[in-house]
Amino acid sequence: MDWVFFFGRFHVLVLHLPIGIILAVIALEVASRSRTLQHPESAGSFLWAAAAVTSIVTVALGYMHYFEGGFAGTSATVHMIAGTSVAVLATLAWQLRKWLTSLYSRAQYGISALLVILLVVAGHYGGNLTHGPDFLAEYAPGPIRALAGLEPRRPPVTELAAADPWLDLVRPMLRARCSSCHNSERRRGMLDLSTYETTLAGGDTGPAISPGNAEGSELYYRITLASDHEDYMPAEGKTPLTDIETEIIRWWIDAGAPAETILANVDTASVGPLLRNQLGL
Incomplete structure (x- = not known):
């Protein structure tokens, strides 16, 4: 084949x-x-x-x-x-x-x-x-997004404590680096990283995330392999995650992969400057 x-x-x-x-x-x-x-x-x-x-x-x-x-x-x-x-x-x-x-x-x-x-x-x-299915309408005005059945765009984060760790940090990284191969319409390895639930569910190799254990998470394992390894992600030809993005994902998983909350409720002491940098604060 x-x-x-x-x-x-x-x-x-x-x-x-x-x-x-x-x-x-x-x-x-x-x-x-x-x-x-x-x-x-x-x-x-x-x-x-x-x-x-x-x-x-x-x-x-x-x-x-x-x-x-x-x-x-x-x-x-x-x-x-x-x-x-x-x-x-x-x-x-x-x-x-x-x-x-x-x-x-x-x-x-x-x-x-x-x-x-x-x-x-x-x-x-x-x-x-x-x-990915949201590509054309990603930057569309609100009425067009609503017509396309998409959720409203999130407002810019102005205060670190008010940011949602999944919606404002991790999901944008995965969409930018991974969604072309792992979305609701194209699931390579049967992995869909477009939502929190499908990211936790994982794909052919099992759960992508082990909340509280970055080292034991398939997602973190793949993005930290040597770039010439056949299992390294993103795949060859795609823009890899930056060191800051990789470290934020590690912190997020070790923190229990929090979602539907704000950073004020999460310990950010070890990565505060990285989070501010990523959010442009």
């Missing part, structure tokens, strides 16, 4: 080809119909063929990537359905353009509009898998 996984990872590279080609051929064909731009008859057929072939290859690589595991939830399902539909529709457009020109002429605008919609849907949900 290693070869399948190897080729599957090229999905994120190849997927840009059909997107560009499909948008190019749609623009070319529409412009030609309005007589603002003329092009050789063979150009449209060639581009639709290229769109179909690259779409099929992209979908095949996408399924290979899916077999690697760690993809779950609505985003994965919708992304796969929309992506497969793009390949099918692009192939249909190519064959109609080639063999049934009159039918293609009547269906051209409908096919083009549907393809654009499917590309947007596939791209959006693919982005959710890559960056």
Whole structure:
């Protein structure tokens, strides 16, 4: 299966080809119909063929990537359905353009509009898998966040004692460094670090956190391995946690992994300056 996984990872590279080609051929064909731009008859057929072939290859690589595991939830399902539909529709457009020109002429605008919609849907949900479901709306104004079903953004911390150790310190670190691989839609190793409950629950290797025992916690073990170790996290190519962030996570776990409280209720004597630095106080 290693070869399948190897080729599957090229999905994120190849997927840009059909997107560009499909948008190019749609623009070319529409412009030609309005007589603002003329092009050789063979150009449209060639581009639709290229769109179909690259779409099929992209979908095949996408399924290979899916077999690697760690993809779950609505985003994965919708992304796969929309992506497969793009390949099918692009192939249909190519064959109609080639063999049934009159039918293609009547269906051209409908096919083009549907393809654009499917590309947007596939791209959006693919982005959710890559960056996490909150990526687009992370910095959105309150009304847009509410419309997207997201909780309001937390106000800036102005006083150390009033900060929530999970919401204001640990969760932002995990979101910045780990959420691209460990979120509700993409759970590598079946680990979701997007909420307090799922972080405690852990993944394939058991609980990620052992409250009160950082040295015995899988999460702390992984982030403190040598960077060239195969189990080191974040994985190769991702930005690692800083020394300050790692130390804060150690302190948090040893303190019992507190949440739904404020730092005034937690012993911060050993890490006060680090916490202030992390919070920008």
